[in-house]
Amino acid sequence: MFKVPSSKFRKSERLVSQKLIDELFSKSGSHSMVAFPLRAVYTLHPTTLKDQSLKFLRPCGSKRPKVERKVQTSKFKDQSSNIKILISVPKKRFKHAVDRNRVKRQIREAYRHNKQLLMVGEPVEPSNFKLQTSNFKLQTVGEPVEPSNFKLQTSNFKLLIAFVWISDELVPSSIVNDSVKKLLKLIAEKL
Numbered sequence: 476m477f478k479v480p481s482s483k484f485r486k487s488e489r490l491v492s493q494k495l496i497d498e499l500f501s502k503s504g505s506h507s508m509v510a511f512p513l514r515a516v517y518t519l520h521p522t523t524l525k526d527q528s529l530k531f532l533r534p535c536g537s538k539r540p541k542v543e544r545k546v547q548t549s550k551f552k553d554q555s556s557n558i559k560i561l562i563s564v565p566k567k568r569f570k571h572a573v574d575r576n577r578v579k580r581q582i583r584e585a586y587r588h589n590k591q592l593l594m595v596g597e598p599v600e601p602s603n604f605k606l607q608t609s610n611f612k613l614q615t616v617g618e619p620v621e622p623s624n625f626k627l628q629t630s631n632f633k634l635l636i637a638f639v640w641i642s643d644e645l646v647p648s649s650i651v652n653d654s655v656k657k658l659l660k661l662i663a664e665k666l
Contacts, residue, residue, distance in 0.1 A: 484587045490559035499635045510654040512642030517662050520633045561637040581648050582638050585655035592659040
C-alpha cells in the first residue's frame with residue numbers, strides 16, 4: 476500500500492535553483508502545453524548523487540576515519556519532493572504586484588489541491604494487462620491504487636514544471652483550478 480500524498484505545498488516542492496530553471500526553459504527535451512489562462516512547461520531531470528539521500532564517505536584528507544553516514548531526510552519526504560514547480564506571472568501582464576500575487580496564490584492553491592493527479596494512476600483493468608510491468612500488482616476495483624509514474628517513483632528523475640500566466644485579465648479561481656487540473660492530467664498522460 477502507498478502513502479496518500481500530502482495536500483500541503485512544501486518548500487521542497489518549489490523550483491528555486493537557477494540552474495534547473497535555465498535547463499527547464501532552454502533544454503530541447505522540455506515540453507509545453509496550454510490550458511488558457513496558463514501555459515505549462517515541463518521536463519524530466521535526472522537527479523544527481525547530491526540530490527539523492529544516499530550514503531557517502533568522508534574525504535580522504537580528513538583526519539577523522541572514514542565513516543559511512545546517511546544524509547538526514549525529512550520525515551515528510553514522499554513522492555511529491557520529486558516534483559518541483561515554478562509559478563511565473565509576468566509584469567507585462569499585470570503592472571500591480573497585488574494582482575500578480577493574487578494570480579500566483581490562485582495557481583499555488585489549485586496545484587496544492589490537484590497535485591495527486593501526477594502521483595496516482597488509474598485502477599488496473601484486465602484489458603490493459605499487457606501494459607503492466609513487474610513494479611505493479613494486478614488490483615481489483617475498490618483496492619487502493621498504486622502510483623503509476625514509475626520514473627518519479629524510483630527517484631532517479633525529478634519532474635520540473637513551470638506554470639506561466641498568459642492572460643491579461645484576472646479570472647475566477649474556479650477557472651484557474653480547472654486549467655491546472657487539465658494541465659496536470661495532460662502531463663501525467665505524457666509521462
